[in-house]
Structures are given as structure tokens and as C-alpha cells.
Amino acid sequence: MMTSRGLLAIGLLCTSCTHGPAIRAGGDFPNLAPHYEGQKTDSSCSLASTTMVLNALQRASGRGVAPVSQETVLAKAGPAWAAAVANGGTGLTLDQLRTQVGETLRDFGFSHHGVIAVHTGNAGAETLAAFKKDLLENEQSEKVLMIANFDQAAIFGGAPSGHFAPIGSYDAANDRVLIMDPDRELYEPFWVSSSKLLHAMTGTDSDSKRSRGYLIVRVK
Numbered sequence: 445m446m447t448s449r450g451l452l453a454i455g456l457l458c459t460s461c462t463h464g465p466a467i468r469a470g471g472d473f474p475n476l477a478p479h480y481e482g483q484k485t486d487s488s489c490s491l492a493s494t495t496m497v498l499n500a501l502q503r504a505s506g507r508g509v510a511p512v513s514q515e516t517v518l519a520k521a522g523p524a525w526a527a528a529v530a531n532g533g534t535g536l537t538l539d540q541l542r543t544q545v546g547e548t549l550r551d552f553g554f555s556h557h558g559v560i561a562v563h564t565g566n567a568g569a570e571t572l573a574a575f576k577k578d579l580l581e582n583e584q585s586e587k588v589l590m591i592a593n594f595d596q597a598a599i600f601g602g603a604p605s606g607h608f609a610p611i612g613s614y615d616a617a618n619d620r621v622l623i624m625d626p627d628r629e630l631y632e633p634f635w636v637s638s639s640k641l642l643h644a645m646t647g648t649d650s651d652s653k654r655s656r657g658y659l660i661v662r663v664k
Contacts, residue, residue: 471613482628488529493627504586537652598644
């Protein structure tokens, strides 16, 4: 459940803008917010993000089923994911999470789905335009969600740290993205400009040796 601090963050915390409080979040936020939860370990942002997205898609699809817990999602997965998201685990790469999200959707009855991994190799104008196009398309459908894979240090400073978080909304008028951050100990939801988020997604993952990026998750 969203805390009062998290709700205030949606309206007031913007990491790279100087204008006033954020407008009311739209997009996937209404379906994600009831299922917003934090990661349980220092490396389980992929699991928390997948669980939030799964529950949001079930809500958007009108299934009327009870929310699924992170533990239930993990129980249906193989031991490799459990080891990766344990305390001190390696976590997942973007491509590994693409596979895992697809398997999770199948496990919970979404037979018609698609999961695309977009590696953002640079933060140039063409890449930014393509990212904004994906954000706008995501904003228009409840059955399309995005998960960002970014370096937290590129947004907040500190030591480099790869991270996953669902995208809750895109405020195109002010060009900012709402990140439903599962790292609730430090951040909770926050707004960031699309260019700053893209920059944070262009770094190289030390495990995959590929750039980070984002997932586009679709169901029918």
C-alpha cells in the first residue's frame, strides 16, 4: 500500500525540474498504485517490479482475482531467480528479466503476451525521441506497461547501482516520468525528466556487458 510519504512524492518530488507540483498521475498509475510494494532484499527489485506489473495487468484485465505476492511469483520460478534476488545476490540483467517476466505472465494465465527489451545504447536525440514515443504509447493503454532498468547513481548520485522499477505515468506536457521505485527505504515514487532517465539507462551492465534500457510488456 502507498504511504503518505509516497503520495506526497508523486506530487512534489521531481529530481530534475523547477516547475511546480506534478499534475495528477495518469497512465498505468491507477492500476499500479494499489499494488505498489517494496523489494524484500537488496537485490530483488526485479521481483518486486515483476509482481507489481503482474498485479496491475490483472487489474487492468478485469480478472477480479486476489493480488499475487512476491513469494508466490518466486515460488513458480526456477531456483536461479531465487538465488539472484536473495540478499547479496547478483540480480538480473535486462534480457534475463525479459525472459522471467514472460514466464511469469504465462504462469499466471496470460497466454497472449509480448515482452520486448529495448537497450538504450546512447542518449542522443533519436534515441530520446523513440523513448518518448514508447512512453506516449504506454500512457494510452492499460494493458501495456514498462519497466525501466537504470543506474540509480545517474539520478541520485552515490555508488553505481543497477536497478529495476515500473514506469507509472508520463507527464508529456512537462516531460517527466513517474518511477514506481521498489527501493522504498530510500526513494518511493519519484518524477524524473525523460532525458535524465534515458541517460541513467544508457550505462553498461557489468554482467551482460550491454547497455541498460527498458522492457515493454503487453497483454491481450
